[in-house]
Amino acid sequence: MLKASVAIASVLILSPAQGQDLSQALKEGSLDLQLRYRLEAVDQENLPENALANTLRTRLTAKSGNWQGVRAVLEFDYVTELFDKDYNDTLNGNGDYPVVADPAGADLNQAFLRYKGNEGLTLDLGRQRILYSNQRFVGSVGWRQQEQTFDGFRLQYQAAQNLHLDYAYVSRVNRIFGPDSAAGQLDGKLHLLNMIHQLGDGHQWQVFYHHLDFDQALALSNQTLGLDYQFKQSGWGAHLAYARQQEAGEHPADYSTDYLALDGWLKLNAVTLAAGLEILGSDKDQGFITPLATLHKFQGFADKFLSTPAQGIEDRWLKLSTRLRDVDLSLIYHQFLAAEGQGDYGSEWDAQAGYQFAANVQLLAKLALYEADEFATDTSKFWLQLSAKY
Numbered sequence: 048m049l050k051a052s053v054a055i056a057s058v059l060i061l062s063p064a065q066g067q068d069l070s071q072a073l074k075e076g077s078l079d080l081q082l083r084y085r086l087e088a089v090d091q092e093n094l095p096e097n098a099l100a101n102t103l104r105t106r107l108t109a110k111s112g113n114w115q116g117v118r119a120v121l122e123f124d125y126v127t128e129l130f131d132k133d134y135n136d137t138l139n140g141n142g143d144y145p146v147v148a149d150p151a152g153a154d155l156n157q158a159f160l161r162y163k164g165n166e167g168l169t170l171d172l173g174r175q176r177i178l179y180s181n182q183r184f185v186g187s188v189g190w191r192q193q194e195q196t197f198d199g200f201r202l203q204y205q206a207a208q209n210l211h212l213d214y215a216y217v218s219r220v221n222r223i224f225g226p227d228s229a230a231g232q233l234d235g236k237l238h239l240l241n242m243i244h245q246l247g248d249g250h251q252w253q254v255f256y257h258h259l260d261f262d263q264a265l266a267l268s269n270q271t272l273g274l275d276y277q278f279k280q281s282g283w284g285a286h287l288a289y290a291r292q293q294e295a296g297e298h299p300a301d302y303s304t305d306y307l308a309l310d311g312w313l314k315l316n317a318v319t320l321a322a323g324l325e326i327l328g329s330d331k332d333q334g335f336i337t338p339l340a341t342l343h344k345f346q347g348f349a350d351k352f353l354s355t356p357a358q359g360i361e362d363r364w365l366k367l368s369t370r371l372r373d374v375d376l377s378l379i380y381h382q383f384l385a386a387e388g389q390g391d392y393g394s395e396w397d398a399q400a401g402y403q404f405a406a407n408v409q410l411l412a413k414l415a416l417y418e419a420d421e422f423a424t425d426t427s428k429f430w431l432q433l434s435a436k437y
Contacts, residue, residue, distance in 0.1 A: 068114070075112030080105070083434040085192065089134070089145035092424040098134035100147040103127045104192040106156070116164060120175075122157035126150065126192045126225075137224050145426075149192040150225045156194055167205030174198050177215055179241055180253055180275055183288070183308070186341030191223040195339075199237070209245040214238075220339065233338075235261035235268070235296075249279040259338065260296035267338040268296035273306065285311040286323075292335050304328040304335045304359070312366075321366040329359030329387045347381045347395040348415035351423045359386025375401040383422070392422040407436045 082105055089098040104126050111119040126149060132139060134147040159173030177197050179185040188195040199217035206212055217237035224231045238258040245251050253275040261268050273290030290306040310323025325345065327335035334355030346352040346362050361384040368377035377399045383392035395417040402410045413430040417423070 072112035072114035077110045079108040080437045081434065083192070083432065085430060085432040087147050088429045089147060090427045091145040092426065094143060094145055096133070096143045098145040098147050100134040100149060101129040102149045102192050103129060116162050118161045120157055120159055120161065123153065124156045124193065125153045138228055148223055150228065152225050152227055154193060154226055156196055169203040171201040174221065175201065177201060179255070182341035182344060184255065184257060184271065184337050185239060185339045188223050188341050188343065190343040193223045193225050195223055196221045209247070211243040213241040233261055233264050235259065251277045258295055265297045265299060267336060268294065268298040269336060270295040282314045283312060300331060300333045302330040302333040304330040304333065306335050317369050319368045323364050325362045326386050327355050327360050329357060332357040334359045347417060348397045348413055349395055349417040349426050349428055351417050351426065356385065356392070356422060358388050358390055360392060361386050373402060390422070391420040393418050393420040409434050
């Protein structure tokens with residue numbers, strides 16, 4: 048797909064259009080550096096050792112200027128392990144330790160050409176980051192040191208001031224486990240279609256259809272049709288999403304199940320209160336799945352539900368957030384239940400504090416305390432992260 052993208056892009060580059068010459072485009076390019084150090088500590092009850100990971104991600108991003116409507120983006124990541132390797136990075140075989148899915152190594156994170164026309168048309172060709180809506184169905188898993196990106200092409204069209212159409216075809220998913228892992232890539236034929244309609248006065252509707260047909264990971268193949276509604280006003284907002292999913296490709300099961308999310312928030316002076324309900328249903332012991340999602344954003348920071356349980360899952364959550372002396376604080380409580388039957392999956396407390404030293408330097412601390420009941424095991428996690436951009 049990368050070779051095909053370059054071939055198609057060459058046709059676009061050679062087409063007549065207004066723009067600067069190539070040398071000027073190169074001169075007007077940019078080179079950005081990002082450093083992200085993270086300490087991650089994990090205590091998982093069913094394992095004899097506690098994990099302690101110190102990793103540093105160095106990211107170099109090069110962007111060209113505009114040449115006849117075309118820009119190029121190259122982004123390289125290198126993850127370094129610091130100090131002792133007292134954790135399971137999914138590759139080192141340290142099975143006595145909890146998993147911290149940040150293996151060391153280099154990766155070509157992004158490499159794509161972007162053509163932007165004058166009629167609201169944008170075409171991206173190559174390896175790229177794709178973020179849809181709140182990343183519940185398609186995202187970059189940006190929390191991990193290695194990022195999830197997609198090989199393919201993406202076509203976006205601003206059909207009207209309030210109507211945005213978006214289609215992507217993906218032939219390979221580059222996952223967070225890195226290129227050296229057997230689980231680092233997923234090949235297949237993936238079609239991602241989204242339509243966003245802004246109705247004014249804070250109303251936004253999104254209709255989406257995702258057809259995922261994987262070559263090897265057959266149990267992840269599915270087709271999902273959904274509707275997402277968001278409403279925002281000064282001081283409060285609401286969100287409602289519903290989706291229907293069934294098998295696709297050569298998925299071994301014949302199933303059909305639902306997704307439902309309902310949440311809202313209210314700002315009272317310096318404090319914001321939020322609450323929500325999210326249900327991933329189940330049919331014939333097959334839970335609703337979101338294999339391309341940024342899963343760390345949902346169902347607790349402890350990441351105990353990266354795979355949907357056979358009986359589905361219901362997540363009832365409450366969130367309190369505020370800002371004290373330039374420190375952003377949040378506290379979240381989750382109660383987890385089976386979507387089908389009477390299963391109790393436990394509860395979790397999450398806390399987060401972020402401080403912006405300068406426009407380009409940020410310190411972040413996070414804590415997750417998961418208390419198991421009929422699912423998984425008691426787990427606590429702590430993170431301390433320092434990031435800088437230049």
